[in-house]
Amino acid sequence: MTMKKILLADDEMALRYLITETLAEEGYEITEAEDxxxxxxxxELEQYDLVILDYxxxxxxxxxxxxxxxxGxxxxxxxxxxxxxxxxLEKDKEKAKAAGVTRYIVKPFSPLQLIEVVKQLLAA
Incomplete structure (x- = not known):
């Protein structure tokens, strides 16, 4: 089984670290972006299985x-x-949905909640 690749973009270094550690422990390969x-x-350069973006x-x-x-x-x-x-806010959720966002997770969230959502989406 090949390792699933996730792109994580968040400008908050501490949160990026937490998410990367959490998902890496689950066996995912994480690429980080700062913005x-x-x-x-x-x-544009790489192929991924899932993308996690900060709003x-x-x-x-x-x-x-x-x-x-x-x-694209x-x-x-x-x-x-x-x-x-x-x-x-509902209007922010609507905007995200209109842009094609699959799931919308409001901070603060638990790492376990994020793992669950990631697993669901990658299994779909």
Whole structure:
């Protein structure tokens, strides 16, 4: 079985570290990006199985990255995309859904909750 590759983009280093450690322990290969611009570059270069994006990041928001991804024709176009966010408003959720986000997780969340969602999406 090949290792599933996940792209994680979040400008918060501590949270990125926590998520990377949590998912790596589950056997996933994690590539980290510090902002939306870096996430886009990585998505153009590599193929992933899943993308986890923070909503609010420098360069491009997670929603903008997702919009860009869905509009493109690259190999990552139809990947499941998880948005992590402190923005719990309905309008933000709607915006994310319109951009093609698969799952919307509101911070603070438990690492176990994230693992569950990742497993569900990769099994789908």
């Amino acid at each position: 939306g611009g870096e996430a886009q570059k990585l998505l 609010m990041m420098p360069e491009k928001t997670g929603v903008e990255v997702c919009e860009w991804l869905r509009a 024709c690259g190999p990552n176009r139809d990947l499941p995309v998880i948005i992590l966010t402190a923005k719990a």
